[in-house]
Amino acid sequence: MDALLGQFGEAIGVFFAQPTVRLVLDMAIGYVVVVWLATALWAFVDMRRRTMNPIWPYATAAVVVLASPALFPLALLLHLIVRPRGTVAERRMSALRDAALDAEVDRSICPGCRRPVDEEWLICPRCRTALGHLCERCGHAVGSDWDACAWCGALFVPPTGVVRADL
Ligand SMILES: [Zn+2]
Ligand SMILES: [Zn+2]
DSSP, X not given: OHHHHHXXXXXXXXXXXXXXXXXXXXXXXXXHHHHHHHHHHHXXXXXXXXXXXXXXXXXXXXXHHHTHHHHHHHHHHHHHHHSOSSOHHHHHHHHHHHHHHHHHHHHTBOTTTOOBOOTTOSBOTTXXXXXXXXXXXXXXXXXXXXXXXXXXXOBEETTTTEEOTTO
């Protein structure tokens, strides 16, 4: 039995001693190492795009490197699970969009009853809150908090909509 095992071991030794086999093995190992290091670099760049925290990208890359060429796919999987969903740029864009939407909604909601109103309305038909006035000069509807008419440029004195006498 021992002799058989010895023979088997010898055969394996001879097989791996062949220059072609060694070359292929070296190339395979080199390939894995390159992929491993590239993954660490990618995880670093990916995390830097997703967080403002200066530590996280280094920590992520360190985890991939420490996972060794044998276990780095697990570290990569972990990174894909725990990383923030959107990039910093994406989150900024969506925050801007939300702010713009809020401003839009704010303008067309009655300050009295919080129901949607038309921007051209002068009074809320539900709670009778004054939403605007007619400009005395051009007749356009103007907001009740406007200091001047956006359509004809007339300056108002309170109550809004009354054009200043010196104009
Ligand atoms: Zn109302
Ligand atoms: Zn006007």
